[in-house]
Amino acid sequence: MMRQYELVDRVRRYNPHADEELLDRAYVYAMKAHGVQKRASGDPYFSHPLEVAAILTELKLDDATIVAAVLHDTIEDTDSTQEEIDKLFGPEIGRLVEGLTKLKRLDLVSKRAVQAENFRKLLLAIADDVRVLLVKLADRLHNMRTLHFVPPEKRERIAQETLDIYAPLAGRMGMQSMRNELEDLAFRHLMPDASASIGKRLNDLKRKNGKIIAKVEQELSDLLSAQGIEASVEGRQKQPYSVWRKMERKSVAFEQLSDIFGFRVYVNTVEECYRAVGVIHTKWPAVPGRFKDYISTPKENDYRSIHTTVVGPGRQRVELQVRTHDMHEIARYGIAAHALYKDGGVDDREVLAHESRAYQWLQRTIDMLAEGDSPEEFLEHTKLELFHDQVFCFTPKGQIIALPRGATPIDFAYAVHTKIGNSCVGAKINGRAAPLAAPLVNGDEVEIIRAEGQVPPPVWESLVMTGKARAAIRRATRDAVRAQYTGLGRQIVVRAFERAGKPFAEDKLKAALPRLARASIDDVLAAVGRGEIFSGDVVKAVYPDFSEERKLGPQPPLPPPSESGWFGLPKGSSLVFKFPESGENKTGPIPIYGLRGDLPVRFAPNGGAVPGDRIVAILTPGEHITIYPIQSPDLTAFDDQPERWLDVRWDLDAGKRNLFPARILVTAINEPGTLGIIATALGDMGANIDTISFNAISPDFREIIIDVEVPDLKHLNGLITELRTKPVVSKVERVNG
Template sequence: MLRSSADPVDPIKLNKPATIGATSTPKPKAAPAEMEVPPSRPMMRQYELVERVAQYNPNVDEALLNRAYVYSMKKHGDQKRASGDPYFSHPLEVAGILTRMRLDDATIATALLHDTIEDTDATRAEIDQLFGEEIGKLVEGLTKIGRLHLVSQEDKQGENLRKLLLAVADDVRVLLVKLADRLHNMRTLYWVPPEKRHRIAEETMDVYAPLAGKMGIHWMREELEHLAFGVLYPDDAAMIERRLAERRTAVGSMLADIEADLSEHLASNNIRATVTGREKKAYSIFLKMKRKHINFDNLSDIYGFRIIVQSISECYAALGVIHTIWQSVPGRFKDYISTPKQNDYRSIHTTVVGPRKQRVELQIRTEEMHRVAEFGIAAHGIYKDNAPRSQNELAHDSRAYAWLRHTIELLSDGGSSAEFLENTKLELFQDRLFCFTPRGKLIALPPGATPIDFAYQVHTDIGNTCTGCKINGHVRPLVTPLQSGDEVEILCEAGASPPSAWNALAVTGKARAAIRRANREADRRKFVRLGRQLIGSEVSRWHVRDEPDLTIAADRMGYPDGEALAYAVGQGRVVASAVLSTLGYDEPAGAAANGAKPATPLPIRGVGDDLPVHFAPQFYAIPGDKIVGILDPGRGVTVYPASAGEALSAFADEPQRWLDLSWDPRGARDTLFPVPVKLVAANACGALAEIAGIIAAEGGNIDELTMTQKTPQFRDMNLHIEVRDRNHLTRILDRLKSLSTVAEAERIVS
């Protein structure tokens, strides 16, 4: 039987049809105020809920469900929803949705109780006492953060999602109840004010629908997308629904004919199969129109068929029969039986040119595969053969749950609420490409992923120490987009760490979270080292003979340990001299408490140093220059050439921030420093090539070049040349001056 995209329960119907252009990418709009009122339903009665559960669980705990029903109804009392309906109708509908997925008694009871702690005077202790600790824990996991004052709506969403997913890592039933809760809220979204309606729909489309898809609950993902689509893109949704209705009339009996034809051919080959036709959903059509930049009339695969057979061998036998009678479309075959999706989805997909030259999509699967495809993680044998399993066993053999728990562990480690929300969205994208390690391990990644994402998907340590890669045996840049089927070898180097720029290049939330975490840890190590060096300088200046005990100082100053105290000193939140004073040491007589400079200059190597070092903008200090440092709270040391008197005068009233610096010779040969140079060169053929040749021959590098015409005979050139030190720069300038095409060559001093 053909199922229409208008079939989901309580679809949002819209009154304003419109068109969608072949190349347009419309922005979401606020839902129109004239949305039709969704049909009201009589509230489910107590015995009806119990009967629904009893249909799949003859051993239903009627007493538990009855207690939860009565308790929730009493607690919500006279509370009303925005529609005017009793508030209790909402948890009751959520419970009803979960019975469709054949969930256990504890989950159904949790659905009835899920808003009691948040919206009534019920407490966790009371829930535990009346319904048991298991249900109490589930209900608490569903309770949103109500008393936390967060800066933005995005922060609030991120914290709510973080708390939800952390609870899910313990018990996936929390997620199933939350998804059902969101589905009923979307079904009744008409009653929500328009400005809030759009935000809820956007959150549903970005987070909850993909999350349902990741858990393999296909029907729920489709309905959530359908409802959110109607709110975010009302004109496009109305247009597509109208065009689908027109197309149904036009195709007439063709779909029934294809069903009959397929069934007959399969039966004649002794394959027992159930064939059902289905129509592509409106939102899926919308995405394809955007992705392919086509309009509705150019779509050729709106209709598809599911073929349900008895065994895996019959899946492949049915495929052979279909490809024998109809021509297959190249590039449109996917075998998710041999390579299942991360949400445990298994099926064979193929597209053929059927009757009337119409493209037809086919999905071939077994009954068990179909059950998992529809109900996902909820289909993993909770009531298999009417024998209930312990809910703690739910989905422990599920790849989807394993992926979810692993992702949550990675995403929950540090970072702001907004970062958590962003990274979680990245991890929820449905489409995947598949690459291989040199040993043949399959790695699933989102489209656009690079070897950086691949490295972190293999292991966090591999990503953190990654320095290069080979794709299909050839060395390639780490920013190369990967393609399905690529074999990727990651080249690592002990002690390497990811640069902060990788965060903008990574596609997966896992990689971004790991890079940010590694950067935070690296920054902390740098600030701790700086703090210890600043304290060491004060020890030298104060002539303290013994090594000060930072553990004692930290305890007296309110820090958990010596490292935390050193970190605070490095960040500029604690003055190094205060540490020694706390330990009872006396500053030498005659020295200004804050103004005296350390006896030993702080050695630095440059930006790649293991200290938090930055160079003042427009002041290009290079080894050999005399330099001073300004301690910039929270950023580390900003380096100025000693000649930058006017800029340094801004810190004249803050002597405690001044640091004596010296160049560390250990890094002098490994680092190139940019320095601005001005040249006046002849406007002659080959002049620029001669200049570049000299710089390259001396081991320098041109980082930036601008030219202006001074006279018809000469041009002014401003270059940023990367050099090792002043001697290196002097040698390059001397050689440039020796060229007949160069009239002037000098360093620009800001």
Template sequence: MMRQYELVERVLAYNPDADESLLNKAYVYAMQKHGTQKRASGDPYFAHPLEVAAILTDLKLDDATIAVALLHDTIEDTDATRAEIDEMFGTEIGRIVEGLTKIERLNLMSREEAQAENLRKLLLAISEDVRVLLVKLADRLHNMRTLEFVPVHKRARIAQETMDIYAPLAGRMGMQDMRNELEDLSFKVLHPEHYSAISSRLAAMESSSRDITREITDELQQHLASQGISAEVSFRVKSAWSIFSKIERKAIALEQLSDMIGFRVVVDNLWDCYRTLGVIHTNWKVVPGRFKDYISVPKHNDYRSIHTTIVGPGRQRVELQIRTREMHAIAEVGIAAHALYKDNISGDMTKLEAESQAYNWLRTTIAHLTEGDNPEEFVEHTKLELFQDQVFCFTPRGRLIALPRGATPIDFAYAVHTDVGDTCVGCKINGAVMPLITHLRSGDEVEIVRDANHIPPPNWENIAVTGKARSAIRRAVRLAAQHRAISLGEQVLAAVIEREGLEFSEEDVLALAAYFEMGDRRELIIGIGEGRVSADDLAREATALKGKRRRKGNITLPVGNDAEGWFALRQAEWFKFRMPGGQRSAIRQFAALVGFDFNMPVTVSREGAVPGDRLVGILHQSGTMTVYPIDSDALADYHDQDVGWIDVRWDLEGKPERYHKVSIALQSANRPGALAQISSAIAACDANISNLVMRALSSDFHEMIFELEVRDLPQLTDVLATLKRTPGLTRVARASVLQASAIEGMEKVFEHNGDSTP
């Protein structure tokens, strides 16, 4: 435990004019009042206010604030009174100590009016004197540092409370170091496995990067010194929580982050900031889109720096921050860096408001928030100010659910669990029955009304805004249709067997499924129920199978006259056509999509996607992402897998027109000239054929999988509509991933055979 003279020396080190007698008197008074009280760790209770005071000396705060830190628990936990503190230390210190005493434990997971009033008291006390916030943050920081001694059942609540309120408030006041530590300590409690994994990775990376960081630091200093710029170059490793939140926000893998280590250049004056930028950009290549000038346009919390990213030694990406020493002080300790507290000015906030945009924002916000009489609305609006990018709602049990703006109760239900979404029939928002199309707001408590027999209607897809909800709705609708098809298919199969007087075993059914190119019995039944296998065809083939009268023979496909320059190759009853020189490359459309980090390996699903399609990205554990159209059948496979669902959209503004690959599936009568007719119809829509795979369904019909190049969804719709009007085609639709993969399968056959241009 810090001794009395040690605390005084810490204050005198940065403020030689500090009132030593005030500090000594506060130290002795607090120690006597807390007496033999013990903390949960078994340490003397006085160790806590003493550590809070020590934290504030690191911020170089005035002696009055240090005295408040020593006294902040005396009125609440001892027999001390406000009158006694006023008499011994003055009304200013007494007012701040009493303000801190009135702020009881916050619990923002609760909807009780008393808790809303506690939050109101905190913000109002801060608006009157920001030192209330500084002491409260230091108090919470020390409590978080010793959270391991708190009973286990209380830790998560305290950590969540810290993450929800105290860390954002520290960030709003520009106190980034304190915010980082509060977030990391909370992160360690709330997500211990993620914290351990990221911390281990950071430690290993810092150890392995020592040589390159030293090289980068030396090169920077040499180049700046050669231009007569005096600068301090240092580097820092990002906090575990900031890395985790960036991974969650951008849906990327840890390995794909390029800015876990950042370099800081601190110079003497504003002019040197821009001179330094010129030197850096002259000697190294700049990473496009990674430059920000927060000196010209400061952040809301007074943060000012120039940010840029270069390709440094060893082709390493290097993130740089350039700032003056004054800017650096504000960036580290925020509002505490302003001169108000060093000058012992009290009562008049005019100077601080003029100097600090962050504090001016806070007072204006609080004045706006306190206009309402409803304390629950006060909590809601406060959260809305602290969390501007997302909507934060709560379940009746207090679980926090984060959703994008514009989210509805349908999105909320699917965020809780897929089963909750599928069985959702209504909702209550803050206790009132509301429509499912209601847009949720931060602070809403949402209760989902469920019916186990409910099936989501297809129009929900147009209401939901998250990719996971929309895909889950499509999956539920599709499964419901499959169940209906299975029921009907079983009835048709049983009726056919009975009508033909056949005795069918399970092996016979599997053989029948194989004939119709179905994978198993279930797929055959679904095909029958959906009408893809007619009752007449089923009866004919079932009779032939039982009578051993029919055997599948060789199938030939007329070629030569169908399309000049095209040729075929038979391989396991699959046929592939390609235009000469039509070598396919991997589908990558970085420039046309937004919603992910451009360092991430991204591919479009094999079936293809075109501008106009609604998209969803699946982030795999490998760190890669695959983009699918929202109606892709392949998305059903990911619902129960540990993957990330990312909302992705097209961004073509200002970009040159280009063609996008997409696959379509056709069923065509096997007759001369059919392929030429189809090709002509596609060409008439100004679309291009880049690949084709064909297989025989029977002696009379073929299935064709075309890979087309089109500009957008309207052009693709035109192609499909034209083909549907073409004689001889019985089915025209966009291909599934399984169907589109047939092209890739045949490419591998050619590669295996050493023939890249069949």
């Protein structure tokens, strides 16, 4: 355990004017307060706050922060009080200890709602003084270093929390060294086998390439020195967790990684950074697309450096980072490297906000707390911010909305409110109409155009970047589909009760729910709509004495589509009939380029093809040519016969109306009048019906396969959309045989 004089010596190494008396008082007070308390390792509990303070001395923080670290567990774990800390050590240290006490009471790995609310409290606790976060991160780092003493079930929870919350927070504050160690310690406990395997391979690689690394370091140093640039060069190796994450993200093997080793070049001035890059690029060719200038455009966490990759000695790719010594301090220690934390001037928040982009991000996030919705949504949103670069956009009223880079107006709408996202039909960016898929950039003012009753299409899920938007779209889609099935099921059930001569009443159906093994009336109706429950079984559940005779014998023929009526077919049976041909000229030439004129032309027998489809032709030598849409699964039968494939395309005459074959599959309610509704809809849309076949898939539903003739793909899609609006229709899709 660290001695009293050792703590003072650590602080005085970087701060000769440290308040020795204050540090001594804090040491003695905390030691007495914790008394005989023990940690899980068996060590005196007082050793923990001392180690936290030691970590903070490596960051060269001010006296007040070091003292707060020594005292950070006294209020929570001993008889000490806030008033006593304020009296003995002053209000500044008292506020820091109070903030740390609040954080210790949080349980970020509890149930989601509690976790979200606690994360909100965490950010509020560090709003007044970011030094609270620095002590908390050091506290977590020491706990992770001793995590092997904790029971296994608790160990996994703490490691996951570290990977989800604290390591990204350290990265957002620019504290890359601490982030790397937190990630690797968590990785070691969460995936011990993967961690050990990657660690062993990294060590083997280091032993194998040690001489090459030393050679590159020397060549770089000599090269820059010859040009009058005072520089130091350091080889570096990726951390195990960083290697594993890249392997997972890019789906590559360890051997395929080219940037496990890299080099850092440290110089004195910004000008020398650019000079050094010029010298290096003159000596070795640069790899195109691998140059990034984070000096002129720093990262959100204050990181500044120039990254480049060259083809170096031995034709090996060499990754280089060129930065000043001051930039390296920021890269290692982040917000803790700012002078305000060294000189005791931490009350000058305006200076810190001006100096640090990381501090600006933290303040913006905290400012958004009052504008958020539920704690869960805030947690999801903030977690995204921890992992992605941000863009900041505005509502027309000036509210700031922060989103991941690449987010769209749809993300923006859901970030404002889920109801706004669900009802979104369009957007204006900076006063001009814009596509909903347009990526947003910093400073955009976004106005969402809404329409009540709008349901977000499922395709939106592939356009959005935020988890909140994806979850809301999936939920709205599920609700819309369920509402459709519920409405369809209600229609089927009501008519089933009418056919049985029984009154339909929801209260009676509710009483019968246990017999139907469903929790609610809507669950029953949705199940009927999906075909999972037969409507007659619902009637029987409400009226147990009811008995329905189901006809299983041959059924009478179907009437023509102009007459109303559709008689049920027994399960597994089918019926096909063909309508008279229309007056269209089917014997004229087919308008397709690329055909051979000596053979007759046909369309795909299981679905046809229409203008608007991408098409190919298959030659049957000596017999005919068949036109298929490119998406037809039947084409797989010809994969090993490339000599039969012909390149063709449509050759349409705008002045002539030709009809082309297509097939659609309709799943509809099995009741009189259904066929009439469908046939009338097809006729109203100008489609010519060629043949219809029926399959009985359940007592309540029939599949209708309809071969139609339409002028083009647009007309066919409109026809399908129109059929989907009919209350007797459950599903419509095109068939590509």
